[in-house]
Amino acid sequence: MVKYKEQIMKVVFFIAALVSIAAVALICIFLFANGVPAMAKIGIFNFIGGSTWAPSNEPAEYGIFPMILGSIYVTAGALVVGVPIGLLTAVYLAKFCPKHIYKVLKPAVELLAGIPSVVYGFFGLVVLVPFIRDNIGGNGTGSILTASILLGIMILPTIITVSESAIRAVPDSYYEGSLGLGATHERTVFRVILPAAKSGILAGIVLGIGRAIGETMAVILVAGNQAIIPNSVLSGVRTLTTNIVMEMGYASGLHREALIATGVVLFVLILLINALLSVVKRRSE
Amino acid sequence: MKVKSTKKILAVLAASVLAVSAFTACNSNSGNGSSSGTTGSADTSSFDKTKQVTVITRENGSGTRDAFIELTGLLEKGSDGSKKDNTTASASTLNNTQAVMSSVAGNQYAIGYISLGSLNDTVKAFKVDGVEATAENVKNGTYKISRPFNIATKGEGDDLTKDFISYILSKDGQDVITKEGYVSVIDDAKAYAGSKPAGKIVIAGSSSVSPVMEKLVEAYKQINTGAEIELQTQDSSSGIKAAISGTCQIAMSSRDLKDDEKESLTPQKIALDGIAVIGSNSNPTDNLTLDQIKSLYDGSITTWKLK
Incomplete structure (x- = not known):
């Protein structure tokens, strides 16, 4: 009887494990089956290297190079904003923060992660975009700068949480040993603990990249969405994700397939990031 | 013990300074916001006509965009059946009416277009060739941008x-x-x-x-x-x-x-x-010709001097 139950439960667990694999496989099949023929029809170089996106023109042009660049620029900008702030916050939380401040700060960071992205986007549209336009410059409904700042804020919780636990995971003997050799608390944290927690912190940053590159609803409201190769940080930009979401509602025929093919490119980018993450993780083990 | 309590005081001080600065920042922000928002309709003096126009359009494939580019002549049709949408590539693109309206409302140099049914008083609709964008004018055919x-x-x-x-x-x-x-x-x-x-x-x-x-x-x-x-x-x-x-x-x-x-x-x-062409309430321009709308959207006019 016991063995019988054991067998059943084994099957149940196996099916549960299969569900997620099946989901990934189905999405892969759907994306590639719909996207790759479109890429072939447009021409892979025209698609990935083309700089004009004009699907309503006759003949239509489907070049997503501006969007690929857009995604990369915006993600890089988010890292410039988010990594220093996130990392210093994590160090503060783990090594400098008094307990009563920690009690407020930690839930605040977690709350930041819980805010829906469209709310971030609306905040950006109403507060950030006019602020940047009036005080720094630029024209339009957003720019690389506004999108970077907003995404930088959005990836903070990921970076802070992962980095903090990486810092806490460094054995106490490192800290004590360094103090014993005469180093101050600060010197120990920045010269001993941080280097020891390096790979965990890197993992946090890579996860942040994944979040930034996949973010859509917030970016669509603060990036301006011009399908052009940006020439400054104040220029508008369109990312791969926003391109899909903006036009999917009305698209038909090759236009629709081209949007799915845009998804394929995004998917490959995310796969690369995940591969990077596992490399980083393996090094830490 | 003493050290700890001074640390505590310092922390509280730091926190309060942070809070105060956050408050003042909020105040100054909302102050700016209201001055450009509510008093906007009356105050057009701060409007700088030499500033660049923020052109806002809808995404490719949107029915509103299709109708707009066709009615304003932005859509260039070749004799061989080719079609070219001449909307300037530097136009900001938004994918819903609400976002277009709040962007135009918050930016005095912006121009956008929305379906007449969605129009409200947070923005103003320009007259087109001297005709106001109303249901009546759409009905009697004098308002040009309608289908x-x-x-x-x-x-x-x-x-x-x-x-x-x-x-x-x-x-x-x-x-x-x-x-x-x-x-x-x-x-x-x-x-x-x-x-x-x-x-x-x-x-x-x-x-x-x-x-x-x-x-x-x-x-x-x-x-x-x-x-x-x-x-x-x-x-x-x-x-x-x-x-x-x-x-x-x-x-x-x-x-x-x-x-x-x-x-x-x-x-x-x-x-x-009808498609209403909208701008900020603090924009002193009242009337646009169909030609000016076309030029604003294809990028040949870039400022509100409209020349």
């Missing part, structure tokens, strides 16, 4: 087709259309008094007409529960082709029918849709 919503049938159609069309043209149907923000075309519509026949029909065509048609179908199905109506959304031309070939009973079109199409189909205008 008809047509349906077309082959001959008279079967009972259900006839009955559904009589519903659309009745007071009940036209009320649904006005409620959706479009302009009704029939002044003295009578209440619906059809025979409610059972049956099945297919309606196909324009994605611009489709949202309002969906509402009409919903309302009609509540009255006539025996009717089965399938709505297929493509574009005007495919809908018309389908009606000619008989694969659908009613075609939806957001343009007038061409002469050769009229040979086999009977068109019927069911509503009008």
Whole structure:
């Protein structure tokens, strides 16, 4: 009887494990089956290297190079904003923060992660975009700068949480040993603990990249969405994700397939990031 | 112990400084916001006509964009059937009416366009060639940026087709259309008094007409529960082709029918849709010519001096 139950439960667990694999496989099949023929029809170089996106023109042009660049620029900008702030916050939380401040700060960071992205986007549209336009410059409904700042804020919780636990995971003997050799608390944290927690912190940053590159609803409201190769940080930009979401509602025929093919490119980018993450993780083990 | 308590005091001090600075930042921000927002309609003195216009457009494929570029002449049609959308590449693109409106409301140098039905007083609609954007002017044809919503049938159609069309043209149907923000075309519509026949029909065509048609179908199905109506959304031309070939009973079109199409189909205008060109309330410009709108959108005019 016991063995019988054991067998059943084994099957149940196996099916549960299969569900997620099946989901990934189905999405892969759907994306590639719909996207790759479109890429072939447009021409892979025209698609990935083309700089004009004009699907309503006759003949239509489907070049997503501006969007690929857009995604990369915006993600890089988010890292410039988010990594220093996130990392210093994590160090503060783990090594400098008094307990009563920690009690407020930690839930605040977690709350930041819980805010829906469209709310971030609306905040950006109403507060950030006019602020940047009036005080720094630029024209339009957003720019690389506004999108970077907003995404930088959005990836903070990921970076802070992962980095903090990486810092806490460094054995106490490192800290004590360094103090014993005469180093101050600060010197120990920045010269001993941080280097020891390096790979965990890197993992946090890579996860942040994944979040930034996949973010859509917030970016669509603060990036301006011009399908052009940006020439400054104040220029508008369109990312791969926003391109899909903006036009999917009305698209038909090759236009629709081209949007799915845009998804394929995004998917490959995310796969690369995940591969990077596992490399980083393996090094830490 | 002493050290700890001074640390505590320091921390509290730091926190309060942070809080105060956050507050003042908030205040100054909201102060700025209100000065450019509420007093905006009266205060046009701060408007700098040499500043660059923020051109806001809709995404490719949007029905509003399609109609706008066609009516303003931004769509360049070649004799070989080629089409080119001349909207400037530096135009900001947003994918819904609400985002267009809040962006225009918050930026005094912006220009955008939305369906007339969505217009409210957070933004102002420019006169086009001196004609105000109102439902009335759309109806009498003086407001240029408007388009008809047509349906077309082959001959008279079967009972259900006839009955559904009589519903659309009745007071009940036209009320649904006005409620959706479009302009009704029939002044003295009578209440619906059809025979409610059972049956099945297919309606196909324009994605611009489709949202309002969906509402009409919903309302009609509540009255006539025996009717089965399938709505297929493509574009005007495919809908018309389908009606000619008989694969659908009613075609939806957001343009007038061409002469050769009229040979086999009977068109019927069911509503009008106006597109309002909008700007900030603090923009002193009141009137734009169709040509100026085109030049603003193709990038040949870049400032509100409009030259």
